[in-house]
Amino acid sequence: MMILKHMTLYILWLLIPGCLFAEVNSLVRIYTDHDTPSLYRKMQVMGADIAAADISLGYIDVILESEQQKAFSKEGYQMELLIPDINTYAAQLRAGNYLSHFHSNDEILAQMQQTAQQFPDIVALYDIGDSYLKTIGRKGFDIWAMKISDEAAMEDPSEAQVLFMANIHAREIITPGIILRLMQLLTDGYQRDPYLTHLVDHREIWLIPTLNPDGYEYVFTGNPENRDFNNRSNPDPLWWRKNMGDNDGDTVFNPRRDGVDINRNFGFKWGIDDFGSSPKISDDTFRGVSPFSEVETQIIRDFVGMHRFIISTSLHSYSNLWLYPWGYSTTDQVPTSDLNAFVALAERCVAYNGYTAEPGSALYLVNGCSDDWLYGEHGIFAFTSEVGDPFIDGFFPDTTRIEPLIHENVGPCLFLIYAAGEEPIVTCETVSDTLAPFNSQMVRAKIEKPIVLTGPVDLDSTAVTLSYRHYDNNEFTRTSMKYDPLKMEFAAEISGIGAMGKTIYYYVEASDSKGRFGTSPIGAPAAVDSFFVQGIDRVEDDIKPASVELTNFPNPFNQQTTIRFALEKSSTIRLDIYNIRGQHVRNLAAQVYPLGTFSQKWDGRDDSGYWLDSGVYYCRLVSDDEVRVQKLLIIK
Numbered sequence: 001m002m003i004l005k006h007m008t009l010y011i012l013w014l015l016i017p018g019c020l021f022a023e024v025n026s027l028v029r030i031y032t033d034h035d036t037p038s039l040y041r042k043m044q045v046m047g048a049d050i051a052a053a054d055i056s057l058g059y060i061d062v063i064l065e066s067e068q069q070k071a072f073s074k075e076g077y078q079m080e081l082l083i084p085d086i087n088t089y090a091a092q093l094r095a096g097n098y099l100s101h102f103h104s105n106d107e108i109l110a111q112m113q114q115t116a117q118q119f120p121d122i123v124a125l126y127d128i129g130d131s132y133l134k135t136i137g138r139k140g141f142d143i144w145a146m147k148i149s150d151e152a153a154m155e156d157p158s159e160a161q162v163l164f165m166a167n168i169h170a171r172e173i174i175t176p177g178i179i180l181r182l183m184q185l186l187t188d189g190y191q192r193d194p195y196l197t198h199l200v201d202h203r204e205i206w207l208i209p210t211l212n213p214d215g216y217e218y219v220f221t222g223n224p225e226n227r228d229f230n231n232r233s234n235p236d237p238l239w240w241r242k243n244m245g246d247n248d249g250d251t252v253f254n255p256r257r258d259g260v261d262i263n264r265n266f267g268f269k270w271g272i273d274d275f276g277s278s279p280k281i282s283d284d285t286f287r288g289v290s291p292f293s294e295v296e297t298q299i300i301r302d303f304v305g306m307h308r309f310i311i312s313t314s315l316h317s318y319s320n321l322w323l324y325p326w327g328y329s330t331t332d333q334v335p336t337s338d339l340n341a342f343v344a345l346a347e348r349c350v351a352y353n354g355y356t357a358e359p360g361s362a363l364y365l366v367n368g369c370s371d372d373w374l375y376g377e378h379g380i381f382a383f384t385s386e387v388g389d390p391f392i393d394g395f396f397p398d399t400t401r402i403e404p405l406i407h408e409n410v411g412p413c414l415f416l417i418y419a420a421g422e423e424p425i426v427t428c429e430t431v432s433d434t435l436a437p438f439n440s441q442m443v444r445a446k447i448e449k450p451i452v453l454t455g456p457v458d459l460d461s462t463a464v465t466l467s468y469r470h471y472d473n474n475e476f477t478r479t480s481m482k483y484d485p486l487k488m489e490f491a492a493e494i495s496g497i498g499a500m501g502k503t504i505y506y507y508v509e510a511s512d513s514k515g516r517f518g519t520s521p522i523g524a525p526a527a528v529d530s531f532f533v534q535g536i537d538r539v540e541d542d543i544k545p546a547s548v549e550l551t552n553f554p555n556p557f558n559q560q561t562t563i564r565f566a567l568e569k570s571s572t573i574r575l576d577i578y579n580i581r582g583q584h585v586r587n588l589a590a591q592v593y594p595l596g597t598f599s600q601k602w603d604g605r606d607d608s609g610y611w612l613d614s615g616v617y618y619c620r621l622v623s624d625d626e627v628r629v630q631k632l633l634i635i636k
C-alpha cells in the first residue's frame with residue numbers, strides 16, 4: 001500500500017514548486033512536537049481535512065493542497081509525504097477493483113437479511129429510519145439495526161444492552177465489516193460455542209453496521225455526476241467523510257459546500273468552541289446548523305432514547321486508539337468512579353490488540369461527537385475504536401490487512417458485551433506444581449469487580465469454587481478455593497494422582513454477596529479448561545540433554561538398592577520415593593550437592609521405618625533445573 005511504501009522508504013520532504021502541481025491534494029503527516037493546539041488551529045483556519053492524529057506519537061495526518069504544504073514547510077514543520085496525489089491514488093485503487101474487497105451497502109443489507117432469516121429466534125432486524133437522501137426522495141437508504149439475543153423479538157429487562165455502530169464517517173470502509181463479523185460469530189456460534197452462547201443468552205446486542213449509507217455509497221460509486229476532475233482540487237469521493245446534507249440548499253450536491261460531519265452533530269456540548277468542530281459549511285468537520293440537525297443523528301438520538309444501553313462502541317479509522325470521553329475538553333474529566341471504569345474497560349480492550357487507550361481529547365479536541373453525548377446524556381460507557389495502524393494501514397489498508405484488522409477488534413467487542421453484564425469477572429490460571437508427583441496442578445483464580453458497577457466486590461464474602469473431572473468421568477468434583485489475602489487470589493489444587501495419561505477438565509465459579517455470578521471460562525460448565533496429566537512415565541521419555549543422571553542397582557531388588565545420581569553442576573537435590581498411586585513414601589535427600597557423582601542407599605522402607613510391599617515404586621529426583629524419575633521394583 002502507498003502509505004507503507006512511503007513510510008518505510010522515509011522519503012524526505014521535498015519542496016515541490018507550487019506552480020507545477022497547484023491543484024494536487026496530498027496526504028501529509030506533520031509532526032507536532034509541543035505546539036499541537038496552534039498547529040491544529042492553523043489547519044482549521046485553512047479548512048484542511050484532518051485524516052488522523054495521535055498526540056502521544058506526535059503527528060497529525062492531513063490532506064493539503066500544495067500551496068498549503070508549502071506554507072507549513074516554510075514554518076519549519078517536519079513533514080512526511082504519505083500519498084503525493086490522493087486522486088491518482090484513488091484512481092489506482094478503483095482501477096484495481098479495491099473496493100470489491102469491502103461490503104457495499106447492498107451487500108451489508110443482504111447479509112443482515114440472510115442472517116435474520118437463518119436465525120429467527122435470536123435475530124431481529126429493524127429499519128430505524130431513512131438516510132438524508134431518502135428523506136428528500138433521492139436514491140437513499142434505510143438505516144438498519146440488528147438485535148441479537150435469545151428471544152430476540154422480546155425485550156428482557158434483566159439483560160444488559162450493548163450497542164455497536166460503524167461507518168459514521170463515509171471513508172472509514174474497514175469498519176462495517178467488523179460489525180458484520182460480530183453478527184456472524186454470535187449467530188453461527190450460538191449453541192456451539194459456550195462463550196458466544198452465553199453472550200447471546202444473557203445480553204441484548206444491537207448492531208448498526210453503517211450510520212452513513214449515503215456517504216458510503218458516494219465513496220463506493222464515486223458518483224460521476226459529482227466528480228470534477230477538471231478542477232483537480234476536488235478530492236476523489238473515496239476520501240469523503242461527511243453525510244450528503246445540502247448545506248447551501250441549492251439541491252445540487254457540491255463537495256466544496258455540502259455535507260455535515262455526523263460525529264460533530266450530537267447534542268452534547270455541541271458547538272461550544274471551534275476546536276475540531278467547524279461552523280463553516282465547506283469544512284470536513286462542519287457540525288451542522290444546530291445540534292441534531294441531521295437525520296442520522298436524530299435516528300441515533302431516538303433509538304438510544306428507547307433503550308437502556310450500558311456500553312457502546314463506535315468504530316472509526318484510523319490510528320490504533322481506543323478512546324473514551326471526554327472529547328470536548330482536556331480539563332474536564334468524567335467523575336472518578338466512572339473514569340476508573342472507563343480506564344479498566346479500555347485497558348482490557350487494548351490488551352487484545354495493543355491499541356492505545358486514552359480520552360478522546362488526547363487525540364484532538366472535538367465537540368458534538370457521539371461518545372460525549374452517549375455518556376453525557378445517557379451515562380453509557382461509550383468507546384471509539386480508531387481501527388488501523390497509522391504506519392501501515394490508513395483509511396485504505398492493503399487487502400491482506402482486512403482480516404487482521406477485523407480480528408483485532410472483535411475480541412474487545414466481545415469482551416465489552418460480556419462486561420456489560422453484572423457478573424464478577426473471574427480469571428484463572430493453572431500452575432504446575434513441579435514438586436508434586438503426577439503433574440498435579442494448582443489452580444489460581446482472581447476476581448475482578450464487575451467493571452461498570454461502582455464499588456468494590458467484597459472478596460471475603462465471595463464464594464469461589466473449583467469443579468473438575470477426569471475426561472472419562474461425567475461427575476464434576478467441587479471444592480472450595482482458599483482465599484489468600486496477601487496475593488488477593490483464590491487457589492486450590494487438582495491432584496494428578498490416578499489420572500496419569502488422562503485429561504482433566506475444570507472450571508471456576510464465583511458468586512458474590514450481591515448474588516452475581518461469574519465463571520471461568522465463560523459459559524461453564526459447557527465450556528471448561530483442561531490440562532493433561534503427563535505422569536511420571538512421560539518424564540522418563542524426556543529427551544532433553546540431561547545434566548543429571550539417575551540410576552539404581554540392583555533393580556529389581558529385595559533388601560536394598562543403591563541409587564546413583566551424577567550432577568554436572570552444584571544443585572539443591574531432593575530425592576523421594578513414591579508408590580504407584582503417587583503417594584509419597586520416603587524422603588532420601590534434601591540438600592545442596594556439589595558437582596560430582598553420588599550414591600544413596602534405599603532399604604525399601606518408608607519414612608516411618610516400615611517395610612514396603614512388593615511392587616513398582618518411583619524414585620524422583622528434583623534438581624534446580626530438572627526432574628528425573630527412575631522406576632524401581634521390589635520383589636519379596
Ligand SMILES: [Zn+2]
Nearest residue numbers: 169172316317
Ligand atoms: Zn471517523
